[in-house]
Amino acid sequence: MPRQIYINGQYFAPDDAKISVYDHGLLYGDGVFEGMRAYSGKVFRLTEHLQRLDESGRAIGLQMPIDLETMANDVNETVARNEITDGYIRLIVTRGAGALGLDPFKCSNPQLIIIADSITLYPDSAYENGLDLVTASTIRNHPAALSPRIKSLNYLNNILAKMEGLRAGCVEALMLNHKGEVAECTGDNIFIVKDGKLFTPPIEAGILEGITRNAVLQLAQQAGIETAEIPLTRHDLYVADECFLTGSAAEVIAAVKLDGRAIGDGSVGPITQQLNQAFRTLVRQ
Ligand code: PMP
Numbered sequence: 001m002p003r004q005i006y007i008n009g010q011y012f013a014p015d016d017a018k019i020s021v022y023d024h025g026l027l028y029g030d031g032v033f034e035g036m037r038a039y040s041g042k043v044f045r046l047t048e049h050l051q052r053l054d055e056s057g058r059a060i061g062l063q064m065p066i067d068l069e070t071m072a073n074d075v076n077e078t079v080a081r082n083e084i085t086d087g088y089i090r091l092i093v094t095r096g097a098g099a100l101g102l103d104p105f106k107c108s109n110p111q112l113i114i115i116a117d118s119i120t121l122y123p124d125s126a127y128e129n130g131l132d133l134v135t136a137s138t139i140r141n142h143p144a145a146l147s148p149r150i151k152s153l154n155y156l157n158n159i160l161a162k163m164e165g166l167r168a169g170c171v172e173a174l175m176l177n178h179k180g181e182v183a184e185c186t187g188d189n190i191f192i193v194k195d196g197k198l199f200t201p202p203i204e205a206g207i208l209e210g211i212t213r214n215a216v217l218q219l220a221q222q223a224g225i226e227t228a229e230i231p232l233t234r235h236d237l238y239v240a241d242e243c244f245l246t247g248s249a250a251e252v253i254a255a256v257k258l259d260g261r262a263i264g265d266g267s268v269g270p271i272t273q274q275l276n277q278a279f280r281t282l283v284r285q
Pocket of ligand 1 (some may be wrong): 035041158184185186187188189207208209210211212213247248249
């Protein structure tokens with residue numbers, strides 16, 4: 001079935017879905033976005049994603065072109081029109097077309113784009129065996145420069161780290177913050193298990209407040225697993241019993257190696273498996 005791409009309330013075939021080359025989303029990465037998944041035709045935590053999109057917009061002084069309720073209806077409509085049962089949705093708000101200079105105040109027509117498609121991030125084998133990570137030398141954006149809490153269209157920080165990972169033969173890379181603490185991976189949050197407890201860096205470490213992260217923290221608490229959001233070092237990861245990543249695209253996936261060291265026994269651990277199972281059940285409830 002041919003895809004129908006939503007732009008500002010209208011639907012276009014992919015080849016006809018176009019925006020201006022003067023759009024500051026293209027010229028400067030000036031805009032915000034969300035990536036979410038639909039399970040059995042229903043978007044997981046849609047309200048939370050729209051809230052985060054709106055907050056990212058507020059942080060960069062970009063007002064959403066339509067109210068969040070209408071946006072939710074439009075996302076659902078796009079999912080339905082594209083006959084997506086299990087798929088991925090990309091929601092983008094650009095600053096809009098302006099002059100060639102930086103001035104965002106000259107941009108008057110933000111573009112709201114919704115793409116509903118499928119995504120295969122990792123093969124099944126990656127979920128069965130876990131990922132091999134490497135620490136990137138590129139640190140996560142300093143929160144005082146461009147807060148990692150803003151899911152902006154400027155993903156170069158993450159892309160530079162991702163390139164380092166790929167060049168080292170790893171599909172994901174660990175990013176540290178400006179203090180040398182563990183922040184997150186290029187497109188996922190990170191967790192470790194140590195002595196039966198679950199740890200993940202706090203928001204103050206300079207990370208995106210992942211919606212999957214929050215769901216997994218909640219699931220762990222419901223399962224009686226003790227959780228703590230505390231600063232972590234690479235050492236904590238090297239000596240962890242288990243490690244896993246969370247994200248809308250990646251879902252819950254184990255990381256079994258970091259910088260050539262096996263984490264735990266180098267296989268997918270029991271708490272990772274338990275939380276992965278709980279997450280898979282949750283998204284289809
Ligand atoms: N960190 C970064 C840098 C990301 O790009 C993502 C993916 N959006 C995440 C974490 C995970 O966030 P979420 O669970 O909301 O998809």
